[in-house]
Structures are given as C-alpha cells and as structure tokens.
Amino acid sequence: MKIGSVTLPSPFAVAPMAGMTDSAFRRLVKRHGGCGLVVTEMVSSEGLVRGIDRTLEYAEYTDEERPVSIQIFGGDPATMAAAAQVVEGMGADIVDVNMGCPVPKIAKHHAGCSLMREPKHAAGVIQAMTKAVRIPVTVKMRAGWSDHTRNAPELARRVEGAGASAVTIHGRTAEQSYSGSADWDLVAQVAAELTIPVFGSGDCIEPGQIMERMFTGVSGVLVGRGVLRNPWILAQAQDLAQGRTPREVTLAERGKFLQDYIDLLLHERLGERQGIRRAASGTEEHEARSANSLTARGHDRWVINKLRALCSWYSKGLEGGSLLRVRVNSAGSVTELREIVDEFFASVPAAAVCR
Ligand SMILES: Cc1cc2nc3c(=O)[nH]c(=O)nc-3n(C[C@H](O)[C@H](O)[C@H](O)COP(=O)(O)O)c2cc1C
Known part of the structure; x- marks a missing residue:
C-alpha cells in the first residue's frame, strides 16, 4: 500500500506514543518484522521551528526505521507549514499532524484534538502544510471531541480536500480519553467515504484483532498499547495475513x-x-x-x-x-x-x- 508516493511494506504500523515510541523502541519493533510504518512521538511545531534541542531529539530517527513519519502538533497554519519544512529537511518520509491529543496542555493551544472543534481551521492548517512541502501530509484524529460532536467523517473529508494523503482515526472521543472502546464502525464509515488511505487505531491487543480490523475496509492499522505489551504483535499479524500460525515468543x-x-x-x-x-x-x-x-x-x-x-x-x-x-x-x-x-x-x- 502507498501513502502518496511512499510505499509501505506492510499495512501494520506502530502508533505514535509520547514517551514510549522513541527511536530505540521503533528500531527493535521494526527488526522483529511485520512493521510497515513507524510514527515518532508527537513533537512541537514551535520547538521545531525554533530549533529547540529537546524537540529535535524527539524527532530523530535512523534510516533503519524507514518509512518513518514524524508527528507534529500545533494550531497555527504558518508555524505548522514551517515545521513541516523542517521535517522534510530532516529527510522524513511523511509528516503527520496530531489532531487527537486530548491533554489540556496541548488542546488549550488550539492544537491536538482541539482542532477537531474547528474543522475549517484544521483544514486550513493542512492546506498550508501541503503547499509548503512535497512529502505526504497525514492526519491522526479521534472520533470527535465529545459524544455530541463525533465529526471525524466531516473532518476527514475536509482534510482530504485540503490535500492530506492519509488519515488515521482512533475511534474514541477526546472526552472518553481511553475509557470505553474504540468505535470501529465510525472508522469503517470514514474508510468507505474517502479515496485516500484510512487507518484505524484502537484496542488491538491480539494479532488476530489486527487482522479482524482489516476487514472493516481500512487500508491499515496503527497499533499502540498492543505493541508496548508485545513488540512482536505486528510480525504475528503478518504471519496470520500470510496464512501462517503466529510465531511464538519465548x-x-x-x-x-x-x-x-x-x-x-x-x-x-x-x-x-x-x-x-x-x-x-x-x-x-x-x-x-x-x-x-x-x-x-x-x-x-x-x-x-x-x-x-x-x-x-x-x-x-x-x-x-x-x-x-x-x-x-x-x-x-x-x-x-x-x-x-x-x-x-x-x-x-x-x-x-x-x-
Ligand atoms: C502512552 C501513550 C502515548 C500516546 N501518545 C500519542 C501521541 O503522541 N500522538 C498520537 O497521535 N497518539 C498518541 N497516543 C494514542 C495512540 O497512538 C493510539 O491511537 C491509541 O492508544 C489507541 O490505540 P491502542 O488501543 O492500540 O493503544 C498515545 C497513546 C498512549 C497509550
């Protein structure tokens, strides 16, 4: 499968996880197989543009991890466009925009999942970025901000119109945080409506669950907590996809x-x-x-x-x-x-x- 011009060797990916998916961890998961894409921990667009050492460290990756996507957060179109240029300059394959983080520290600055409350502005951010770089710009969002505003389908259409090359939906609202379960019906609805690849994310703890989710019509699955528990899960899902018994891990x-x-x-x-x-x-x-x-x-x-x-x-x-x-x-x-x-x-x- 492809995101823009970038070919993924497998539809299964390591989801971005702040504090967890550092380069060392991503490399090890990649070495164990089945991993088509890794996404960095989210990094601040402001920090990238200002060249803050700590931010640049979070965005570091090695060639072994390719294809690699650097996820950035922020809400100002000009800063996000400039940060996308920094990411492109760092040689990353893809730049991903965080529209899913519910943490007040991020969301109060019109960034993360707050962007889902301002779909027009969010599309403006993506448009500014796609004009500024040649690498694919992708978006990771939630189902919506709250149960009353489950607007992932609308936002996904808007960012597709603004030039995004793929979207990922974590099927929970910001208000839910991690409670309840991910709404894969909503993910499937978005996958059916868009022409760009749609990835789903949420609650895949067993390799068999990743395979089941592929039948919802998504192009791929981003696995978060399941990879932290079992870094072999993507390789095991690939075994299943290829008709083999999933490898045992001693x-x-x-x-x-x-x-x-x-x-x-x-x-x-x-x-x-x-x-x-x-x-x-x-x-x-x-x-x-x-x-x-x-x-x-x-x-x-x-x-x-x-x-x-x-x-x-x-x-x-x-x-x-x-x-x-x-x-x-x-x-x-x-x-x-x-x-x-x-x-x-x-x-x-x-x-x-x-x-
Ligand atoms: C510790 C932790 C950190 C996370 N950090 C990010 C992040 O930086 N950016 C992001 O888009 N999602 C982040 N997420 C959300 C995951 O990418 C994923 O969408 C979510 O956990 C649901 O998938 P899962 O059930 O497979 O974990 C984080 C999740 C966890 C558990």
Whole structure:
C-alpha cells in the first residue's frame, strides 16, 4: 500500500506514543518484522521551528526505521507549514499532524484534538502544510471531541480536500480519553467515504484483532498499547495475513528485547558522553571528568526511567508481571537493571509466557 508516493511494506504500523515510541523502541519493533510504518512521538511545531534541542531529539530517527513519519502538533497554519519544512529537511518520509491529543496542555493551544472543534481551521492548517512541502501530509484524529460532536467523517473529508494523503482515526472521543472502546464502525464509515488511505487505531491487543480490523475496509492499522505489551504483535499479524500460525515468543526472547532496548538507549547516551569528552579535551580536563561522571549518573537514571515506563506495559499479561514492575522500579543502576531483567526472565516458569 502507498501513502502518496511512499510505499509501505506492510499495512501494520506502530502508533505514535509520547514517551514510549522513541527511536530505540521503533528500531527493535521494526527488526522483529511485520512493521510497515513507524510514527515518532508527537513533537512541537514551535520547538521545531525554533530549533529547540529537546524537540529535535524527539524527532530523530535512523534510516533503519524507514518509512518513518514524524508527528507534529500545533494550531497555527504558518508555524505548522514551517515545521513541516523542517521535517522534510530532516529527510522524513511523511509528516503527520496530531489532531487527537486530548491533554489540556496541548488542546488549550488550539492544537491536538482541539482542532477537531474547528474543522475549517484544521483544514486550513493542512492546506498550508501541503503547499509548503512535497512529502505526504497525514492526519491522526479521534472520533470527535465529545459524544455530541463525533465529526471525524466531516473532518476527514475536509482534510482530504485540503490535500492530506492519509488519515488515521482512533475511534474514541477526546472526552472518553481511553475509557470505553474504540468505535470501529465510525472508522469503517470514514474508510468507505474517502479515496485516500484510512487507518484505524484502537484496542488491538491480539494479532488476530489486527487482522479482524482489516476487514472493516481500512487500508491499515496503527497499533499502540498492543505493541508496548508485545513488540512482536505486528510480525504475528503478518504471519496470520500470510496464512501462517503466529510465531511464538519465548521468555528468553522477551528478556532479550529489554536487554537490546537498554543497549540501544545506552548507545545513544554514550555517543553524547563521548561528545562531551571531545569538546572538553585540553585545559578543562578536570571539569570534563566531573561532567562525565555526572552525565553517567544522569544517563543511568534516564535509562532506568525509560525501562520503568516500558515495563509498566510490557509486564501486562505476564504472570508475575507486577514483580517485574516492582523490581525494575527499584533498580539503582543500569547494571542492577540488567540483572533484574535476566533473573526475572530466567525464573518465570515457561507456562507463564504471555501472548
Ligand atoms: C502512552 C501513550 C502515548 C500516546 N501518545 C500519542 C501521541 O503522541 N500522538 C498520537 O497521535 N497518539 C498518541 N497516543 C494514542 C495512540 O497512538 C493510539 O491511537 C491509541 O492508544 C489507541 O490505540 P491502542 O488501543 O492500540 O493503544 C498515545 C497513546 C498512549 C497509550
């Protein structure tokens, strides 16, 4: 399937998830197969345009992840167009617009799901962006803002008219946040009405559910929490799509995934530390040494926090999973963290393997 001129090797994708789908995680999911597209965590259009380091970091990706979509948020057409140009300049394949985030911090600035309350303005944002860049501009929205305003069909038609190359619908309203269940009938309605590809998102926890959703007429499925629980879910859905029994994942493989994630995160941080060393060579050697040890502690904390966040999802459905969460939360160093992961996956009885 294609989004504009970009070919996706599979219709199954990693949904954007703030704080979770960093480059290291996306690379690992991609390596396990079945993944046709990855979307970055949402990044601020203002931050991109102003060149804020932290924002640019969130937007970083590696070639291994291609095709890659960078998701941006904001509500000002000119800033969003300029941010789309930054994204294009970074070499991304697609720029995606967040029209689904219900968090007040984002929504109060006419961004995220607030754009669904102003469909004409939202279409104006997309039009400004499609005029500014050659890469496909896509939109990710919810069913609507509230139960009284489930206007995804209208907004989807408008953004298609404004030049969007694809839309994704998470079938819940902003007011619902994550309660209730995703309305896939609404997703199917939009898929039937539009000529551009429509992706659905919501509540695919088992590979079989991803396959079932493909029968609603969508072009593809973006999987969020299901990938955090089971990074093999897209590969397993692809197995099903190709008529094979979904691959089994052993506990050893599940443990190795976490160790590989730690490796990739460390690699990113180590690069930065070497950078500090190089910059500080010469007369500032003493200061450089203390800066390095501070960074070492800081980067241990950063890796542990990343693992804590992932394990709160990854441990779900795993027998003894709460023990893994507690133990990871107590880790004081990366060495200890690695030991905890090794011990846990070596000690859980094989019968406790989750899907
Ligand atoms: C921790 C978390 C962070 C999320 N961050 C984003 C985001 O940055 N941008 C976005 O469009 N959606 C975001 N979402 C929504 C997901 O992309 C997805 O649409 C939603 O979780 C429903 O799919 P699921 O049931 O497969 O998780 C986030 C979801 C979660 C759980």
